[in-house]
Amino acid sequence: MSSIEASDVPDVMAIMTTSIVGTKFQFEWTPPIDNYDPVDEFELMIRKADGTFYRDTANCPGLPVSVTSCQIEMDTLRVATGLIQGDLVRGKIRAHNINGWGAYSQVNFIGSLIETRALQMELPTYDIPESTNTMIKLYWTPLI
16 A cells, blocks of 8 residues: 655745845745645845846855744845845745745835945045145045
8 A cells, every 4th residue: 555645845935025124134925835745944036136146145045944034234235236225125035845946936026125324434535735724625435
């Protein structure tokens, strides 16, 4: 006598949400229907400026099922994706169980935008020959 276990890969996940928490970008999701085998991992992919996708393995590696959000520092996200201030951060996510990976969710089309935060700039240079009793001439390197 043999038995068959009726199970499958997890369902497609709902579109995740994004928000900003302090200086970090937060991705949140709802676990999908597991199709009779528990979800054991999530994979989050973030869309880069060139349209390809990036997986942050340092901050959001293979995420255990008990985790339903992930945070990445804004500056880390900006450098890794090439996104600039005002760009929408877009991503997709999928779930895994013993049967394999489910399909990725749709990419979010609303959410939070990349922000910039002030970094400490270098000290300005005082130009003595160009300065007068009524005007001080300073030069500095702008932050990008």
